[in-house]
Amino acid sequence: MEVIIMKELLEANDKLAENNRKYFKDRNIYAVNLMGSPGSGKTTLISAINKALSDIQIGVIEGDIESSIDTERLGKEGVKSVQINTCGECHLDAKVIRDGAEMLDMKDAIVFIENVGNLICPAEFDLGENLRLLGASVPEGDDKPFKYVPMFSYAEVVAITKSDLIEAVGYDIENSYKGLRAVSEAKAFEISCKTGKGVNEIADYLKNAFLNM
Amino acid sequence: MEVIIMKELLEANDKLAENNRKYFKDRNIYAVNLMGSPGSGKTTLISAINKALSDIQIGVIEGDIESSIDTERLGKEGVKSVQINTCGECHLDAKVIRDGAEMLDMKDAIVFIENVGNLICPAEFDLGENLRLLGASVPEGDDKPFKYVPMFSYAEVVAITKSDLIEAVGYDIENSYKGLRAVSEAKAFEISCKTGKGVNEIADYLKNAFLNM
Numbered sequence: 384m385e386v387i388i389m390k391e392l393l394e395a396n397d398k399l400a401e402n403n404r405k406y407f408k409d410r411n412i413y414a415v416n417l418m419g420s421p422g423s424g425k426t427t428l429i430s431a432i433n434k435a436l437s438d439i440q441i442g443v444i445e446g447d448i449e450s451s452i453d454t455e456r457l458g459k460e461g462v463k464s465v466q467i468n469t470c471g472e473c474h475l476d477a478k479v480i481r482d483g484a485e486m487l488d489m490k491d492a493i494v495f496i497e498n499v500g501n502l503i504c505p506a507e508f509d510l511g512e513n514l515r516l517l518g519a520s521v522p523e524g525d526d527k528p529f530k531y532v533p534m535f536s537y538a539e540v541v542a543i544t545k546s547d548l549i550e551a552v553g554y555d556i557e558n559s560y561k562g563l564r565a566v567s568e569a570k571a572f573e574i575s576c577k578t579g580k581g582v583n584e585i586a587d588y589l590k591n592a593f594l595n596m
Numbered sequence: 597m598e599v600i601i602m603k604e605l606l607e608a609n610d611k612l613a614e615n616n617r618k619y620f621k622d623r624n625i626y627a628v629n630l631m632g633s634p635g636s637g638k639t640t641l642i643s644a645i646n647k648a649l650s651d652i653q654i655g656v657i658e659g660d661i662e663s664s665i666d667t668e669r670l671g672k673e674g675v676k677s678v679q680i681n682t683c684g685e686c687h688l689d690a691k692v693i694r695d696g697a698e699m700l701d702m703k704d705a706i707v708f709i710e711n712v713g714n715l716i717c718p719a720e721f722d723l724g725e726n727l728r729l730l731g732a733s734v735p736e737g738d739d740k741p742f743k744y745v746p747m748f749s750y751a752e753v754v755a756i757t758k759s760d761l762i763e764a765v766g767y768d769i770e771n772s773y774k775g776l777r778a779v780s781e782a783k784a785f786e787i788s789c790k791t792g793k794g795v796n797e798i799a800d801y802l803k804n805a806f807l808n809m
Contacts, residue, residue: 388601420633420635420713420715420736421633421715421736421743421744422733422735422736422737422740448716448743448744448745448746449742449743449745450739450743450745452739452742471746473686473714473716473717500633500715500716500744501686501714501715501716501717502633502634502713502714503661503684503686503713503714503717504716504717520735522635522733522735522758522761522765523634524634524635527634527635529662529663529665530660530661530663530665530713531634531661532662532663533661533684545765548735548761548764548765551761552735552758
């Protein structure tokens with residue numbers, strides 16, 4: 384019974400995701416579904432990319448189970464953003480993304496969808512995005528690609544964030560790549576928003592993808 | 597429809613959790629449901645507490661969506677542990693805990709249930725544990741109690757792990773306590789398994805709870 388309901392839910396979601404894809408295309412929006420654990424540095428990464436791409440419009444659909452801390456923070460930095468509170472739900476779905484996109488009301492832009500902090504459930508829900516980006520932070524540990532396979536294989540690009548902490552936490556980056564390569568051909572960027580390492584590289588990657596879509 | 601199914605699932609789980617509680621009591625087991633984000637340091641905390649409590653038997657029911665990395669690691673340290681792979685499921689439930697407890701087959705012990713790394717979903721599932729312990733690591737950020745309210749209000753004890761990184765990541769511990777106190781009266785321990793800070797304190801707390809249950 385549970386399985387049937389889940390299948391129905393996912394099928395309904397997939398249809399709405401297709402509608403979102405058309406909505407984004409019609410408005411020349413490049414939508415990035417940014418996923419990752421709580422505290423993996425998702426908001427900080429968006430903020431850094433926004434600063435690096437001063438010639439591109441950036442919007443954010445911000446998902447949290449509660450609070451509007453991240454939207455307020457991005458607002459102070461002049462980033463146009465809308466908040467979606469899932470009221471306990473552990474992921475965003477295509478329906479709420481459409482609502483968020485209409486509230487955001489942008490065109491000719493890169494729009495980040497900052498998913499709920501969760502390394503498992505968001506990998507089941509297509510949002511109609513152009514790119515699935517995973518923020519995986521160094522302090523989470525280099526074994527995570529081995530343990531959270533669905534998410535690491537779902538991501539098309541992986542941002543290894545907080546790389547300035549590699550020595551402090553004894554992170555074995557070779558082991559991390561070994562785990563990632565076992566399940567995925569995702570492009571990986573080593574990033575530190577603190578030192579600036581890798582920020583221009585990922586920003587340029589997204590800019591090129593946006594301009595050439 | 598989804599809501600009805602979820603309610604039925606949770607009610608069925610609650611009944612099995614009550615059975616688990618009796619099972620643990622009959623065997624003089626103090627069961628600790630250890631929850632937290634991916635990479636919050638749950639396995640490292642269990643390992644450190646095991647070393648601090650050399651006069652108490654420790655067992656572990658290890659939950660992961662896949663892999664047996666943590667069980668192998670604990671096994672090398674001489675900790676009796678069993679692995680439960682949820683095959684994609686984002687939390688442990690009372691049924692799999694009973695299976696795990698029977699495989700572990702211990703009595704007169706503290707048994708840690710290391711939940712799947714997830715700061716949301718496990719807070720909905722009673723496992724029949726004696727204590728709900730949350731591992732919340734410093735690099736996740738001091739704003740987490742404001743954003744993940746269901747989990748922080750569900751926890752009875754919070755272990756603020758990786759506290760040696762407070763300066764490196766600019767963690768505002770006062771803000772963290774402000775968020776925690778807004779939703780919970782949970783006892784909090786500041787811990788670093790690297791420096792040893794707080795390890796004996798939380799180990800003694802658990803030992804006393806076990807001996808006086």
